[in-house]
Amino acid sequence: MRELLLAQNLTKKFKSNSALCDLNLTVRESEILCLLGANGAGKTTTINLFLGFLKPTSGKAFVDGLDVCENLNEVRKKLAYVPEQVSLYPSLTGLENLDYFVKLSLNNRLGKAELQNLLDRVGLNKSAANKRVNGYSKGMRQKVGLAISLAKNAQALLLDEPLSGLDPSAANEFTTILRNLADQGTAVLMATHDLFRAREIADRIGIMKSGSLVKDLSPTSVDQSTLEEIYLQQMRDTELV
Amino acid sequence: MNKAIIAKEFTEIVRDGRAIVLFGIVGLLLLLGLVTGFSTESTRSQTVFDAKVADAEVFNAQGAKNPHSAAHFSRMAHKPVAPFSAFDPGVSAYVGQVVWLEGHYRNPAMFRAAEDATELGRLENFSLAGVLILIIPLLVILLGYGSIAKEREQGTLRQIISSGTSLRSLLLGKFITVFSISFAFLVFSIVLAAVTSLFVFEASSQPLTDLFLRSVSLLFVYGLYTAFVTATTLFISAIVQEAKNSLLILLGLWTVMVVSLPRLSASIAEKVYPSPQSSEFWEAMDVRLSENRLDSSSAEYVAAERVVIERAFGKKLTESEIENLAINTRGVRLEVSEVIDSEIYTAAYAELFKNYANQKNFRRLLSIFSPTIALQHLSQAFSGTDVNAHEHFSNEAERQRNKIVRVLNEELIINDSGENLRYLAPPEFWETVPEFEYEYPALEIAWRQSGADFFIVLAWALFSTVGMFWLGKGRLEV
Numbered sequence: 158m159r160e161l162l163l164a165q166n167l168t169k170k171f172k173s174n175s176a177l178c179d180l181n182l183t184v185r186e187s188e189i190l191c192l193l194g195a196n197g198a199g200k201t202t203t204i205n206l207f208l209g210f211l212k213p214t215s216g217k218a219f220v221d222g223l224d225v226c227e228n229l230n231e232v233r234k235k236l237a238y239v240p241e242q243v244s245l246y247p248s249l250t251g252l253e254n255l256d257y258f259v260k261l262s263l264n265n266r267l268g269k270a271e272l273q274n275l276l277d278r279v280g281l282n283k284s285a286a287n288k289r290v291n292g293y294s295k296g297m298r299q300k301v302g303l304a305i306s307l308a309k310n311a312q313a314l315l316l317d318e319p320l321s322g323l324d325p326s327a328a329n330e331f332t333t334i335l336r337n338l339a340d341q342g343t344a345v346l347m348a349t350h351d352l353f354r355a356r357e358i359a360d361r362i363g364i365m366k367s368g369s370l371v372k373d374l375s376p377t378s379v380d381q382s383t384l385e386e387i388y389l390q391q392m393r394d395t396e397l398v
Numbered sequence: 399m400n401k402a403i404i405a406k407e408f409t410e411i412v413r414d415g416r417a418i419v420l421f422g423i424v425g426l427l428l429l430l431g432l433v434t435g436f437s438t439e440s441t442r443s444q445t446v447f448d449a450k451v452a453d454a455e456v457f458n459a460q461g462a463k464n465p466h467s468a469a470h471f472s473r474m475a476h477k478p479v480a481p482f483s484a485f486d487p488g489v490s491a492y493v494g495q496v497v498w499l500e501g502h503y504r505n506p507a508m509f510r511a512a513e514d515a516t517e518l519g520r521l522e523n524f525s526l527a528g529v530l531i532l533i534i535p536l537l538v539i540l541l542g543y544g545s546i547a548k549e550r551e552q553g554t555l556r557q558i559i560s561s562g563t564s565l566r567s568l569l570l571g572k573f574i575t576v577f578s579i580s581f582a583f584l585v586f587s588i589v590l591a592a593v594t595s596l597f598v599f600e601a602s603s604q605p606l607t608d609l610f611l612r613s614v615s616l617l618f619v620y621g622l623y624t625a626f627v628t629a630t631t632l633f634i635s636a637i638v639q640e641a642k643n644s645l646l647i648l649l650g651l652w653t654v655m656v657v658s659l660p661r662l663s664a665s666i667a668e669k670v671y672p673s674p675q676s677s678e679f680w681e682a683m684d685v686r687l688s689e690n691r692l693d694s695s696s697a698e699y700v701a702a703e704r705v706v707i708e709r710a711f712g713k714k715l716t717e718s719e720i721e722n723l724a725i726n727t728r729g730v731r732l733e734v735s736e737v738i739d740s741e742i743y744t745a746a747y748a749e750l751f752k753n754y755a756n757q758k759n760f761r762r763l764l765s766i767f768s769p770t771i772a773l774q775h776l777s778q779a780f781s782g783t784d785v786n787a788h789e790h791f792s793n794e795a796e797r798q799r800n801k802i803v804r805v806l807n808e809e810l811i812i813n814d815s816g817e818n819l820r821y822l823a824p825p826e827f828w829e830t831v832p833e834f835e836y837e838y839p840a841l842e843i844a845w846r847q848s849g850a851d852f853f854i855v856l857a858w859a860l861f862s863t864v865g866m867f868w869l870g871k872g873r874l875e876v
Contacts, residue, residue, distance in 0.1 A: 238557070244554040244557055248410050257402060261558060
């Protein structure tokens with residue numbers, strides 16, 4: 158299977174602080190890799206390096222074989238991104254926000270029915286879609302963010318703690334959509350603190366610590382409590398360090 | 399992509415109640431500027447028209463009178479209302495509107511502080527141009543300060559950039575939105591000013607094409623200036639992390655470049671090239687006139703006398719023919735002194751206007767720190783209200799004075815003889831004295847005189863726009 162996301166000895170330093178040290182990871186098509194780790198472990202930095210928001214100090218990031226630094230515009234066309242807080246324009250409706258970002262992403266417009274269909278897929282009904290987003294809950298915003306990513310039909314999806322603050326039902330809907338996307342060939346890299354969801358949805362689970370990938374596990378090889386134990390053990394080690 | 403950005407920007411502006419209030423305030427200020435300019439200029443226009451008619455009636459009805467007495471009574475040269483004076487009154491308030499065309503003297507224009515009034519304080523005029531120059535940059539700043547900074551703050555910039563949209567496209571879309579709103583206000587103001595000029599100041603009888611070309615020229619230079627302000631606003635918004643800092647920096651720049659520097663530059667220019675006080679100017683003129691007075695036996699004087707006599711009779715005359723002529727010799731002396739003094743007046747006024755030109759050049763030099771100064775020059779030039787336009791009027795009035803005095807002196811030379819001034823011109827003679835018909839210098843001349851100002855504004859607009867797009871090419875912190 159194609160390696161859609163590849164990090165090779167990726168290092169990022171902010172002055173003297175190392176945010177990422179020689180990170181090597183791969184996410185193949187139809188694969189979901191969940192990155193776990195304490196705050197500051199390097200999860201968001203990894204996503205930012207793939208998106209080209211940051212320039213690596215050394216090493217390289219590749220998207221579908223393209224070096225991110227050298228092919229930034231091409232790379233961004235292949236990626237979709239859902240941040241922890243999906244930012245939308247408050248004076249526009251959910252549908253208008255989606256329409257705007259779709260036009261920017263695809264350089265093309267979708268019909269109103271197609272847009273509504275996308276929102277339906279993420280569970281945002283017509284009545285909510287036509288309301289201005291200044292009255293939206295976090296879950297509703299996340300759904301619009303996911304719809305934007307769906308519309309792009311990207312090869313790889315980067316998610317930065319998209320489940321934080323979502324109620325269990327919304328989180329469940331969200332992960333179901335992610336699974337469907339992966340089954341259709343999308344490579345998913347998701348940073349999260351939610352061990353339960355990670356184990357439920359991921360094909361692989363990576364645990365990051367101090368900018369390095371210290372564990373790369375298969376969810377089928379560990380049960381929930383073992384995963385929790387491994388994770389906590391890593392975190393304790395961090396505290397000791 | 400750009401269409402999507404522009405459409406979204408407009409939707410946000412329309413739905414933002416504050417923006418609508420802002421547009422209302424700007425529109426009201428512009429209308430107020432227009433009404434003020436219109437009111438001042440229509441009063442001036444009517445006054446000039448009435449005074450011109452009254453002056454002609456009084457002059458033509460003086461009955462039998464000695465031409466030399468009439469030369470002191472004489473006529474007035476009234477400056478018609480400039481093509482776009484309701485838009486930009488320029489220096490109109492500081493230079494005179496009427497010149498008394500008296501024998502022996504080149505009088506300064508009346509109904510103004512003094513001939514030495516400068517452009518200082520032109521911004522105190524509440525006019526449409528004044529409002530545009532002050533308010534349009536403020537409107538652009540308020541519309542654009544958060545263009546990028548706010549997107550960064552609320553996180554939408556990351557979403558946009560990650561969608562594959564380049565920062566350059568985003569900047570272009572926002573530039574077009576902010577620029578077109580501001581440009582719409584410019585079009586509204588200049589079209590209203592042109593319509594006002596066309597229907598209200600018919601007396602100025604400017605050709606329609608001239609009015610149209612002046613409108614286009616004004617729109618063009620104000621458009622360039624707006625492009626500069628828009629690009630600078632977006633540039634600052636893109637490089638500053640927080641919208642409030644962007645607003646503070648831009649308001650600081652507005653205070654310095656739009657409000658303070660133009661005023662300061664006028665004060666500095668006045669210090670560097672001081673205008674003479676009226677009394678000083680006339681004292682120096684008296685000294686110059688007496689120093690240059692020719693001895694009546696000098697060769698130069700005799701040659702001038704000959705020119706005056708031949709001109710009065712309209713033909714070449716021999717020495718003996720001149721000796722045998724029955725002419726009024728005092729009349730000849732009066733005309734000779736007019737010819738000699740006129741050159742001195744011309745030189746002195748040229749120096750005075752040169753001093754104003756030096757002040758203007760100095761201000762132009764300071765426009766490397768603010769294009770507002772160059773824009774003010776262009777606005778006044780295309781409106782026909784700058785110092786150059788006044789110089790043109792002043793010189794035309796002097797030509798008219800020379801013409802009238804010559805007609806009166808020649809009437810005396812030909813119809814009287816000896817040394818006295820006993821001759822009385824018949825009542826119908828006064829109507830043969832030519833009327834003063836003034837036409838403002840063509841727009842082409844204003845363009846030629848304003849080349850440097852235009853290139854300064856153009857350079858600022860290009861420099862800032864290129865700078866903004868150069869920024870868009872690079873990787874910006876999102």
